[in-house]
Amino acid sequence: MTTLSLGQIKTKLDAYERLIRLDKPVGFMLLMWPTLWGLWIATRGAPDVRLVAVFVLGTILMRSAGCAINDWADREFDGAVKRTAMRPLAAGEISGREALWVGAACALAAALLLIPLNWPARFWALPALAIAAIYPFTKRFFSIPQAILGVAFSMGIPMAFAAVRGEVPLIAAWLMLANFFWVLAFDTEYAMVDRDDDIRIGIRTSALFFGRFDVLAVACCYAAFIAMMVLIGNAAGLGPIYYFGLTLAATLALHHLWLIRDRDRMRCFAAFRGNNLFGMAVFVGVALDYAVRTGAWPRWYA
Numbered sequence: 001m002t003t004l005s006l007g008q009i010k011t012k013l014d015a016y017e018r019l020i021r022l023d024k025p026v027g028f029m030l031l032m033w034p035t036l037w038g039l040w041i042a043t044r045g046a047p048d049v050r051l052v053a054v055f056v057l058g059t060i061l062m063r064s065a066g067c068a069i070n071d072w073a074d075r076e077f078d079g080a081v082k083r084t085a086m087r088p089l090a091a092g093e094i095s096g097r098e099a100l101w102v103g104a105a106c107a108l109a110a111a112l113l114l115i116p117l118n119w120p121a122r123f124w125a126l127p128a129l130a131i132a133a134i135y136p137f138t139k140r141f142f143s144i145p146q147a148i149l150g151v152a153f154s155m156g157i158p159m160a161f162a163a164v165r166g167e168v169p170l171i172a173a174w175l176m177l178a179n180f181f182w183v184l185a186f187d188t189e190y191a192m193v194d195r196d197d198d199i200r201i202g203i204r205t206s207a208l209f210f211g212r213f214d215v216l217a218v219a220c221c222y223a224a225f226i227a228m229m230v231l232i233g234n235a236a237g238l239g240p241i242y243y244f245g246l247t248l249a250a251t252l253a254l255h256h257l258w259l260i261r262d263r264d265r266m267r268c269f270a271a272f273r274g275n276n277l278f279g280m281a282v283f284v285g286v287a288l289d290y291a292v293r294t295g296a297w298p299r300w301y302a
Helices: 006-019 026-042 049-073 096-112 119-140 145-152 156-165 170-193 195-201 206-236 240-260 265-273 275-294
Strands: none
Touching (some): 026 170, 026 275, 170 195, 170 240, 170 265
């Protein structure tokens, strides 16, 4: 039986941390913001703090599981891409079997968080898991795999509504569609970073699909998101603070479009990372609008 030294254990844990991207929190935050939008709107600004904790932790765990599965699926490609060549699986720091075990452990931990939720929320977790598992493989045959990611990153919304109301109303579907366009925008920016490498190794992305119209496509997706969020704000009875947050998000979107206009690799990556502030601006607008106008805050319900 092989015994690992303390140094080897530390090295493995560091590799596992990088495998599930705990060192890069922007990814899980991009998944977290729309889930929190849905939770705040579903509760009119007053979610149970325990429910908030469940969804935030669930978001981190599911994103971690998704990263492990993604790296396993892309293990033959990542080494040939500048941005991903040093990922632990591609660099040989861990094995494919280890990546699958780590992903399974994260998914199982996320599943345990479903225990305190109601059955409608548990039901919605099933397609969420299926889509997250399928997404990494769509890059091989689907022209716009970012569209699948858009669905995957929106599944926290119906789960939040189902957990609170026991059903998924029409406004949740509209919020999912709005978020779909946002994900398509920021992940196209992300795909623009790897354009040259993806052409060489044969990976399909929205950046390649849109071609010379990629910047225009991103602009249209941002515009669709903002327009739909205006309608959603009106339907939810949100007020001026919400629309200020949405205006700030729109300003950030314009900045992103300025950054990607020349398709420079690092500027495209900066635009992608800037979407964390974009999502935060929308969330703060939603939360503060409810808090200031109605006095609604997260609280611990009996």
